[in-house]
Amino acid sequence: MIELQVGLDDRSYPIFIGAGCLASVGVDLVSRKVAKRYGIIADDKVADFYGQQLLISLEKAGLAAELFTFAHGEASKTLQTVGDLASRLARAGFDRQDGLIALGGGVTGDITGFLASSYMRGIPFVQIPTSLLAQVDSSVGGKTGVDIPEGKNLVGAFYQPKAVYIDIAVLATLPRQEILGGLAEVIKYGVIRDAGFFSFLENKRNDILGLEPAILAEMISTCCRIKAEVVACDEREGGLRKILNFGHTIGHAVEAASSFRISHGFAVAIGMVAAAKLAVMKGFLSGHDLERITSLIATYGLPINVPADLDRAALKTYLKTDKKAMGGRVYYILPDTIGTTRITDDISARQLDDVLL
Numbered sequence: 001m002i003e004l005q006v007g008l009d010d011r012s013y014p015i016f017i018g019a020g021c022l023a024s025v026g027v028d029l030v031s032r033k034v035a036k037r038y039g040i041i042a043d044d045k046v047a048d049f050y051g052q053q054l055l056i057s058l059e060k061a062g063l064a065a066e067l068f069t070f071a072h073g074e075a076s077k078t079l080q081t082v083g084d085l086a087s088r089l090a091r092a093g094f095d096r097q098d099g100l101i102a103l104g105g106g107v108t109g110d111i112t113g114f115l116a117s118s119y120m121r122g123i124p125f126v127q128i129p130t131s132l133l134a135q136v137d138s139s140v141g142g143k144t145g146v147d148i149p150e151g152k153n154l155v156g157a158f159y160q161p162k163a164v165y166i167d168i169a170v171l172a173t174l175p176r177q178e179i180l181g182g183l184a185e186v187i188k189y190g191v192i193r194d195a196g197f198f199s200f201l202e203n204k205r206n207d208i209l210g211l212e213p214a215i216l217a218e219m220i221s222t223c224c225r226i227k228a229e230v231v232a233c234d235e236r237e238g239g240l241r242k243i244l245n246f247g248h249t250i251g252h253a254v255e256a257a258s259s260f261r262i263s264h265g266f267a268v269a270i271g272m273v274a275a276a277k278l279a280v281m282k283g284f285l286s287g288h289d290l291e292r293i294t295s296l297i298a299t300y301g302l303p304i305n306v307p308a309d310l311d312r313a314a315l316k317t318y319l320k321t322d323k324k325a326m327g328g329r330v331y332y333i334l335p336d337t338i339g340t341t342r343i344t345d346d347i348s349a350r351q352l353d354d355v356l357l
Contacts, residue, residue: 026061035099037064043072105131113144117159132182181265195339247272
């Protein structure tokens with residue numbers, strides 16, 4: 001079992017990474033005294049796979065728990081879903097001594113975290129991410145939120161979990177496309193912060209795609225370590241943490257313009273290549289590094305171009321409503337080299353048109 005720490009003073013929390021750790025969650029929660037009972041929040045698909053297993057783990061440890069489900073998919077990431085779940089918690093008598101468990105992927109983590117931040121004005125929650133994307137990225141750092149018609153993640157809160165439990169064994173049940181989508185976020189960490197890790201991803205492709213446990217553990221723990229370091233320095237995205245949005249500015253617009261037909265990870269892959277191309281146009285990044293970034297993304301079976309059928313005007317509209325935009329200006333995270341980045345709003349309309357072609 002690998003244990004990391006997100007250092008946020010009195011709000012610090014551990015990240016546990018290991019195969020089969022889902023079975024021991026109950027025992028650990030008892031020792032941490034997070035809550036007297038738990039509401040497990042999961043979408044209907046994940047609930048079928050792991051809901052009963054987690055209930056048994058909690059009950060064996062002497063913890064009361066109840067499972068609350070919602071329809072799977074990004075379409076459920078709304079204020080209405082949060083409101084419906086809050087009503088169900090209230091009818092079940094949940095109070096401030098109780099807590100929530102996010103069991104699932106990024107949508108579930110975002111919904112549950114936001115629900116925990118607002119129910120009774122704040123109750124504790126823990127993350128048990130079951131998708132690769134959530135394990136390496138969204139479950140760590142305390143970003144929560146939901147979508148509204150005007151854009152993705154525009155309503156939410158920074159609200160840290162009490163612990164994160166990452167069971168590598170659950171990845172074996174994921175569809176191939178979900179593994180690939182998660183790998184886009186993995187690649188992001190190499191580009192923004194760790195050239196050695198980028199090389200690791202180049203060299204270990206077959207082991208990673210083959211879900212070799214030891215390699216997966218090393219890969220996931222590296223991503224979590226990088227994110228924990230960044231979050232500890234800048235919890236609320238005032239500066240350094242913005243680099244974690246590499247590929248997300250254009251990626252989120254691609255997601256929204258496709259009506260979420262394109263998954264988050266695949267959209268981020270497209271966004272990373274677009275951002276790298278902008279970096280070359282600006283003279284920040286070498287052509288050689290652009291080729292390495294593009295090649296690695298493509299080698300992992302991820303898209304590298306904005307689909308031709310996406311409306312470019314719609315893309316630009318979504319870019320303007322990106323939650324990272326300030327004063328009407330859109331900010332982009334661009335690589336200087338593999339392993340370092342910069343933040344800029346100095347992108348011309350023509351440069352943007354060129355990468356959106």
